[in-house]
Every structure is written in C-alpha cells, then in structure tokens.
Amino acid sequence: MSSLWIMLVVGLVGWGLYAAWQPRAEFVIRIEDGRPRATRGKVARGFLQEVGDACERHDVRRGTIAGIAQGRQIQLRFSGPIPPGCRQQLRNIWNITRWPAGPSTSRRLP
Numbered sequence: 001m002s003s004l005w006i007m008l009v010v011g012l013v014g015w016g017l018y019a020a021w022q023p024r025a026e027f028v029i030r031i032e033d034g035r036p037r038a039t040r041g042k043v044a045r046g047f048l049q050e051v052g053d054a055c056e057r058h059d060v061r062r063g064t065i066a067g068i069a070q071g072r073q074i075q076l077r078f079s080g081p082i083p084p085g086c087r088q089q090l091r092n093i094w095n096i097t098r099w100p101a102g103p104s105t106s107r108r109l110p
Helices: 002-020 045-057 084-097
Strands: 024-032 035-040 062-070 073-079
Touching: 024 045, 035 045, 045 084, 073 084
Parallel strands: none
Antiparallel strands: 024 035, 024 062, 062 073
C-alpha cells in the first residue's frame, strides 16, 4: 500500500513540475457558432473583429486561439477545426496588430 502512495506523490509532483514549465497564455479566444469571444486575458477589439471576419471567410464554426508568451513575444496557437489558410491569415493579421507579452496579463493554459 505504501508504494501506491509513493507513486501517487511522485505523479503529482511530476504533474506540478510539468504544469509550471508550460508557456503562459496571454489570452484565449474561443470560437463558438462562428463568433469569437475572448475568454481569458485582454484582446484588442480590432483583432477580435479580424478573427471573426477570417472565421466567416473560412466557415470556421468552432475552435480556440491562444496567444502564448514566448519571451517578450506572443505566438498564436490554434486548436480545433481551424483550416491552415485561416490560421495563416490570422498569423498575418497578428504580425500587424500584435502587442508584447507582459507579466501583468500572464495566464496559464488550463
């Protein structure tokens, strides 16, 4: 029985270390029924509008876009059925409108 507890503690410590080393999400945008909504962090209204326009052009109905801090830059990460063309359009828009990562708005991904 004690070896089970040791394995449980080691697993929890390992999970905690893994979670601590994950890059932080500055913002998360969820797309539901084709409409983007910022669910974490602050997102410029203009960027959110551009996301909505790109999703409409590519018929994206659901998915998630996260702004992941990498040093002082923010990189976009996508999940769900967001096609490559839409992802590239959003990266292009992000390169024009992006803002730097900041410690005051940092969040962890769930």
